[in-house]
Amino acid sequence: MNAPIGHYQYDAVDRDFLASRIEEFADQVGRRLSGALTEDEFKPFRLMNGLYLQLHAYMLRIAIPYGTLDSRQMRMLAEIARVHDRDYGHFTTRQNIQFNWIKLEETPEILRKLASVDMHAIQTSGNCIRNVTSDQFAGAAADELLDPRIHAEILRQWSTLHPEFTFLPRKFKIAISGSPQDRVAARFHDIGLVTRPGADGKPLFRIFVGGGLGRTPFVGKEIFDSVPEEDLLMTLEAIIRVYNAHGRRDNIYKARIKVLVEALGIEAYRAAVLAELAQMDRAHYRLTPEMVGAIRARFASPVLDAPADAAARLEADRRRDAAFDRWVHANTHPHRAPGFIAVTVSLKPTGGSPGDATSAQMDRLADLADSHSFGELRITHMQNIVLAHVRQDRLFALWSELREIGLGTPNVSRIGDIIACPGLDYCALANARSIPIARKLSARFGDVALQEEIGVLRVNISGCINACGHHHAGHIGLLGVDKRGEEFFQITLGGRSDEKAAIGEILGPALREDETVDAIARIVDRYLSLRDMGESFLDTLSRLGDAPFKEAAYEAA
Template sequence: MYRYDEFDHQFVRERTNQFRNQTERRLSGALTEDEFRPLRLMNGLYLQLHAYMLRVAIPYGTLSGRQMRQLALIAEKWDKGYGHFTTRQNIQYNWIKLEDAPDILDALAEVEMHAIQTSGNCIRNVTTDHWAGAAADEIADPRPVGELLRQWSSLHPEFSFLPRKFKIAVTGAPHDRAAVKVHDIGLRLHRNDAGEIGWEVIVGGGLGRTPMVGVTVRDFLPQHELVGYLEAIMRVYNLYGRRDNKYKARIKILVHEIGAEKFKSEVEAEYARRPHPTTEVEERELARIAAYFAPPAFEKLPRWSASFEEAKLANPDFARWAKNNLGPHRVDGYAIVNISLKPEGGIPGDATADQMRVMADLAERFGNDELRVSHAQNIVLPHVKKDDLFTVWQALVKADLAAANYGLAGDIIACPGLDYCALATARSIPVAQSISRKFADSRKQDEIGKLKINISGCINACGHHHVGHIGILGLDKKGEEFYQITLGGSSAENASIGTILGPGFAGHEVADAIETILDTYLKHREPGEEFLATYRRLGAKPFKEALYATA
């Protein structure tokens, strides 16, 4: 894992001290809320419906056990005993007192964490594949590039006040688990015929009120050219991006309005304009960073583990969890453990302080001291020996962290919605809970198979409903909450934006509507066919007919 250097430590401490002074001035009345607002947002502090919310950056989703323990301490000492893990691989605390915020930032700095670039019109926290460095299908670990981009973008003088917020995602695998096609910039690693690695550069993706899938502006960019090329993209955006209308200020709108080819030509011209470009500094820095991401000293183990197989035979619950929640590791004898934060009827993404400590302990004892936050609001132990899996599962069971629903109907993504968020127009959490209870039967979930249900409480789409196989959007209609359903979305390499089925539903009707949709899928699917493939083969017609037959 990356360790802060002297500059990082000084940078974060200075920012924390600045914010302490700014907070004291706000509390004394020397700063008005309007004056204080941009200052707190630069430090990840939002004013929500009931309290302040602090959004903490977890760059490329990677945590150590020590860092997770500190997040638990913050939840216990300054919040209500829990934290909320987000689709952006961050953690949010929803009940912060303003006077405590500087102390929390100090506590984060003690473990090399901060809340910088989690808000504002800047390059936000860089995200990546939550299986990075472990996945069997990975070409190379993308996290060193994620860290390089974090350092490059932190307080970059040209990119601190962009037309709008800006999000970058990176993946090093052919199967996209980082949703790169629906980010402002998505980077996807490839290997050419000569065996060299380079990046496909995708620009102009995004969700919100105008969802779009990004376009490829370079099929293969040599790795040593990456920073210079991204600077060219950012300069074009800074120059032409709209600042008169925040709803049309994202780079996706610019790409759409001037056209992909014109945008590409502008970027290439800007890149060619660099005087005698040299990549020596970037290459040296990337090599330095990569050393911190050297793989653990894996033991030489057989692919087959007798104790693991025997435990599955003796315990059906463990066998089901192993089938659903384990991912293939690139090293024989190891597995990727996906810890679901979605118990039946629970709040997606929430973890108590005690649960965070359990996960930290498991990472330190069995997982080479690494944890990851996933885009699906779950936690990952990326490197666990198969021989240890039954012991890990037993600890998860005791902590109510052993829901065997990873990637199934119970693994619902949901934003905090109107229960917390000042921007929301409807609640997300109760809808997620009702769907979770509707599909609590493990046999039903297994019958349905792989499925992504995503819920957002407003058009800003923090729950990524546009790219859910089933997406649910909560809206306000004449003072009442109703929910629009979309089908056919995907954030993977075959990315697509879901299509609205028809009129919305009241909150208490949504779970039954989802059941009708899934019963229709089970009726029409071909052997082995997953939900998204069935929808793409048949289109919306049979689902609409089933859903609105009695309307």
């Protein structure tokens, strides 16, 4: 079998580590099942292995480092869904996958199956550095300055079981974009890295700290604007050391780095980091070209060779089929290689549950990755899947096959491309169910011509203030709240997660579910009636303010 494309190739050291970790956890599971460990005693062990206890069952969160999978790994996820869950999995905004109906006694077997394809669930929970996320078009995007998967892998290896950062004040999230275009919501992370060109042509890193959502949302602040590759690890280590030393541990709600940065101010935080850097041995932390090259060599790169007429054949297919043309317009992204294109497969079918995929769909996606994209798949932080290297002359065939499995919806970045957490259907922390209202909104705006007319408009839904659905960052955000035992939704407008990152503003009082769906419809209708030629929803909102949309939302309340 050829080496899988797109991500770091494990060696004997990696596999031995996973095997020993699994056997250790299997012993802990056995002691919990026998009663030798109470649930409270077992909790820190299971969290270190990605296992949560939710409303109805255990949930296992599996790591997909920087969102990249190969086809054999996707087939294993399909097997786990089929054999150990209820025949589906939920892809998350952290580029991971969650299985919500796991039996505790089966977790060691599941982890062994994952290890057989070089996967695990380490650092997907707990107060540690979580899965490092990356640009879903890494290695393919035309505007890329460097392939961020290489540096995400370096950060993964650096952070895994880091002795100083195993028990941070709170969970810690890092994202990296290899392009000046922020496709990773960098400014809403504890640390966000965005690449920019240096004067000598070498990429530099802009570093943002203190971003995050939840009950106290903040847009991250730029702490450094020109960090060279060789100083990346040392700089990140210093930033996290300051947080580890001074972050609050007496209050879980005030323990994130965003609270510390806000309390100190970015200038004082930068000064503390510079003081830390001054004490560190630069030679010890220096990320040399040889080190980066050694990691890059562990990635297998596809040979991108397309026929000279590939683009012309794609254009002919688009002229011949209007439905295909609409899908190409919404669901593809320019590729760096002539004759290729990157494809986003929407996991948001009309009326469906955002981010969910059945075992049959996972198996077929693995097959399509083999036949159309060198066996490689990417999970996006928007809860979709990318096939990054598709020949343009084969795009029509891919689209036809995606339609057969219900994954050919042309709605990426449209109102039907809803981001949502699992909500009260699964999560013990939630106040409201995210999935039913997502399905209703998806059905309400299911007409693809209407979605095309509306244009780019992101809807994000969170079932509680912890904001796992990133509602603060949605152009339209919905937050589930509990009012005397009844589910309501608070509407926010104007959030965004790109280079102009902003937190959505609350529009007014929370509404019941059906009232909320109707209110969103009126907001969209008002936008369509007020927009100038070519204006996006955010453009119109910026020009007019929220008053006309508030009037529309509450006119029937």
